[in-house]
Amino acid sequence: MFISTLLLLIGSITLYWLHSQYHLDVVLTPSKPSQNAPLISVCVPARNEARNIRRCVDALLAQDYPNFEIIILDDRSTDGTAKILAELSQTDDRLKVIHGNELPSGWAGKPHALMQASAVARGEWLCFVDADTFPAPNTLSAVYAKATETKADFFTIFTHQEMESFWERTILPLVLTALSVGFPPRKVNDPQSKVAIANGQFIFVKRNIYDALGGHAAVKASIAEDKDLAVVTKSAGYRLIVGDGSDFVRTRMYTSLPEMWEGWTKNIYLGLRDDPRLVVLGILGAFLALSAALLLPLWTGIGVYLMVTSPNQERIVILVTALLLWGSLLDWRVQANKAMDVPIWYAITAPLGAGVFALMMFASAFKVISGKGVVWKGRRYQR
Numbered sequence: 001m002f003i004s005t006l007l008l009l010i011g012s013i014t015l016y017w018l019h020s021q022y023h024l025d026v027v028l029t030p031s032k033p034s035q036n037a038p039l040i041s042v043c044v045p046a047r048n049e050a051r052n053i054r055r056c057v058d059a060l061l062a063q064d065y066p067n068f069e070i071i072i073l074d075d076r077s078t079d080g081t082a083k084i085l086a087e088l089s090q091t092d093d094r095l096k097v098i099h100g101n102e103l104p105s106g107w108a109g110k111p112h113a114l115m116q117a118s119a120v121a122r123g124e125w126l127c128f129v130d131a132d133t134f135p136a137p138n139t140l141s142a143v144y145a146k147a148t149e150t151k152a153d154f155f156t157i158f159t160h161q162e163m164e165s166f167w168e169r170t171i172l173p174l175v176l177t178a179l180s181v182g183f184p185p186r187k188v189n190d191p192q193s194k195v196a197i198a199n200g201q202f203i204f205v206k207r208n209i210y211d212a213l214g215g216h217a218a219v220k221a222s223i224a225e226d227k228d229l230a231v232v233t234k235s236a237g238y239r240l241i242v243g244d245g246s247d248f249v250r251t252r253m254y255t256s257l258p259e260m261w262e263g264w265t266k267n268i269y270l271g272l273r274d275d276p277r278l279v280v281l282g283i284l285g286a287f288l289a290l291s292a293a294l295l296l297p298l299w300t301g302i303g304v305y306l307m308v309t310s311p312n313q314e315r316i317v318i319l320v321t322a323l324l325l326w327g328s329l330l331d332w333r334v335q336a337n338k339a340m341d342v343p344i345w346y347a348i349t350a351p352l353g354a355g356v357f358a359l360m361m362f363a364s365a366f367k368v369i370s371g372k373g374v375v376w377k378g379r380r381y382q383r
Contacts, residue, residue, distance in 0.1 A: 041123030157245030200226030
């Protein structure tokens with residue numbers, strides 16, 4: 001009975017803490033296009049993005065901002081990306097398609113692609129957008145207005161994540177919650193804090209600041225170039241701002257469990273590999289997540305079994321405390337799912353999602369310890 005009560009207390013406090021870190025005080029709002037609009041160069045890296053590139057380009061060309069160019073870097077795609085881009089480039093002279101050079105030694109793919117795109121960009125502001133990201137027509141106007149209002153040198157937004165498959169809706173909401181714990185937005189926006197992160201799906205940066213930092217050459221070996229560029233920016237004393245752009249921009253990251261496994265294992269690996277202490281914490285966190293994923297259903301099952309076989313006061317407490325923690329978990333996840341446009345019944349899949357997330361963390365830690373590295377977009381990256 002004492003153990004059940006203690007677990008309920010610890011679990012409730014943990015759930016409150018995990019779900020109370022996400023405070024985005026900077027929120028994009030609609031804004032009329034600027035009368036004296038500076039040129040914005042939108043740079044999009046595209047490697048094997050045949051599934052997304054047409055939707056992305058169409059969304060960018062529909063912007064109501066009056067002065068922009070779009071530069072697409074086809075990063076040696078082997079699918080139908082180049083063909084689609086060739087077709088699209090005939091439709092609008094604001095769109096320029098560049099075919100990327102072979103990846104040099106010491107460079108990761110995305111920094112190299114964006115370095116090539118930015119080299120031909122002419123804008124006072126650079127806007128880096130992923131090919132799986134789709135802005136509403138008033139996005140550039142809203143982003144420019146908010147970046148100016150907040151006096152940002154480097155402005156980035158969190159986008160609305162489209163989740164349509166079972167595994168996306170089961171795993172991704174938990175991953176996003178974990179990210180908010182690791183990188184609380186208020187700390188990111190606080191110039192006195194060292195916490196820094198950016199969302200590579202949408203980054204908006206002053207050209208002169210970008211050049212002063214050394215551009216993507218400053219993070220050339222990184223496949224978490226967004227986070228690392230944010231760290232470089234903040235460390236240099238420039239103003240880093242992260243905002244909520246979920247009402248303006250949508251992203252479809254991964255559509256299947258294998259894609260999510262590859263993508264998030266890569267991301268977790270990157271977070272662990274540069275600091276041995278984080279590997280230990282990552283393994284500990286994975287054990288805790290896996291234990292929680294197994295413990296709550298097991299605890300409830302034991303409580304039900306004991307009540308059915310031989311009910312008494314102590315066994316009532318065991319079952320009630322388990323159900324109370326289940327209820328608390330479901331309530332938090334229902335709220336989170338509503339905010340992410342995920343059907344609320346997916347709240348019951350939280351233990352399953354936590355279990356898969358834990359296995360991703362174990363796999364990432366193993367890749368760090370073994371030195372095997374990760375494969376991303378057909379390229380292998382190691383230490």
